[in-house]
Amino acid sequence: xxxxxxxxxxxxxxxxxxxxxxxxxxxxxxxxxxxxxxxxxxxxxxxxxxxxxxxxxxxxxxxxxxxxxxxxxxxxxxxxxxxxxxxxxxxxxxxxxxxx
Numbered sequence: 024x025x026x027x028x029x030x031x032x033x034x035x036x037x038x039x040x041x042x043x044x045x046x047x048x049x050x051x052x053x054x055x056x057x058x059x060x061x062x063x064x065x066x067x068x069x070x071x072x073x074x075x076x077x078x079x080x081x082x083x084x085x086x087x088x089x090x091x092x093x094x095x096x097x098x099x100x101x102x103x104x105x106x107x108x109x110x111x112x113x114x115x116x117x118x119x120x121x122x123x
Contacts, residue, residue, distance in 0.1 A: 024123050030108045031117040042101050043121070049075045049098075056123045065113035072102050 026043025028036040038046065044054040050068035052058055060068060076099045112119055 026121050026123055028105065028108070028119055028121045030112050030119055032115040033108045033111045036105050036108055038101065038105075040123075045098070046072065046102055046105055047121075049102075058121050060109070060119040060121075062113055062116045062118055065109045065119075069106055069109050069113075072098075072106055076102060 024040040026038045026040065026047075028038070028043075030036065047054040047058070050060070050064075050071050052060065052068075076097075079098050109119065
């Protein structure tokens with residue numbers, strides 16, 4: 024299953040279920056099959072994602088150069104396009120919807 028986030032003032036963002044669910048949980052939304060993020064809720068959502076990214080990165084251990092490369096992308100890589108779109112839509116005062 025995929026989550027498709029529809030932004031009126033930017034392109035859509037599509038995430039695999041696990042990633043979409045995580046982003047929605049971080050911002051305090053029910054990870055149901057459809058939903059909406061109101062423009063008024065976007066500053067808090069952006070801050071929650073930035074806080075979660077900082078927390079995740081503070082728990083990262085230094086990587087051993089001899090370790091196998093190719094670790095899975097973290098929350099920063101998965102959430103930054105979403106955060107950028109939230110910022111654009113907040114400035115325009117438009118809501119974001121999602122569906123699966």
